[in-house]
Amino acid sequence: MHKLSVFNATRYASSIRAELRASHAGETGAVWIYRGILLVNRFKRDTEIETFAKHHLATEKDHLLQFENLIHRFRGSALLFIWMFAGFMMGVFSMLLGRNWVYYTIYKVESFVDAHYRQQIHALSKLEFCDKIEIIQMMQACNADEQAHRDEALHALNGEPNLAMRVWGKLVGTGSHCAVVVAKLL
Ligand SMILES: [Fe+2]
Ligand SMILES: [Fe+2]
Numbered sequence: 001m002h003k004l005s006v007f008n009a010t011r012y013a014s015s016i017r018a019e020l021r022a023s024h025a026g027e028t029g030a031v032w033i034y035r036g037i038l039l040v041n042r043f044k045r046d047t048e049i050e051t052f053a054k055h056h057l058a059t060e061k062d063h064l065l066q067f068e069n070l071i072h073r074f075r076g077s078a079l080l081f082i083w084m085f086a087g088f089m090m091g092v093f094s095m096l097l098g099r100n101w102v103y104y105t106i107y108k109v110e111s112f113v114d115a116h117y118r119q120q121i122h123a124l125s126k127l128e129f130c131d132k133i134e135i136i137q138m139m140q141a142c143n144a145d146e147q148a149h150r151d152e153a154l155h156a157l158n159g160e161p162n163l164a165m166r167v168w169g170k171l172v173g174t175g176s177h178c179a180v181v182v183a184k185l186l
Helices: 014-044 047-068 080-097 099-125 132-156 163-185
Strands: none
Touching: 014 047, 014 080, 014 099, 014 132, 014 163, 047 099, 047 132, 080 099, 080 163, 099 132, 099 163
16 A cells, blocks of 8 residues: 555546545445444443444544545545445444444445455456556455454354344445445446
8 A cells, every 4th residue: 555656646537436436435434333333332331342343443444544545536425424424323323222233234334345345356457547556455455354344243243133133234235335326426
C-alpha cells in the first residue's frame, strides 16, 4: 500500500471508479457497525464484545483510510451518510439483541464482503489502469482481514442461529447487495 502515491491525481475510468466507490462505501459502513456496537456496549459492558469490536474497528478504520487516500481518483458515494447510518443501526440493533446477534451479523456481513472483494479483484485484474497491481494488492490485504473477521465471528458464535437470526442474516445479505449496486452508481 505504501507504494501508492496519494498525490497521483489520476482520475479513473468510470468502471474502476464504481468499484472503488463501492468498497469505500462498504468500509465506511463497516466502521459504523462497530461504532454502533460499541455505543450500545457502553451500557451492556460485555468485555468479550468490547475486545472483539474494538479490534475490528481498528482494522476497518485502517481499510477506510487506505481508500480515503485515493478518494480523488474515484469520488466517494454521494449517499455516504446513508451507509454510515445503515452500518450504525445494524450495529446498534444487533448489540441490543445480544452477543450472538453481533457475531452472526458480522459473520453474514463479512461473508458478503469476502465474495464481493473476490469478485472485484477478478473484475479489476482484467482491466488496465494506473497502480493496478498496488490497488489489487490493497484489496487482497483488506480481504484477508475480512476473512479473518468472518472466521473469528463464526467461531465466537454460540450454537446454531435461530430462525429470527437467519431472517435477519438474509436481510443483511440483501441489504449489502443493494448497497453495492447503489454505491457503484451514486
Ligand atoms: Fe474492511
Ligand atoms: Fe471487516
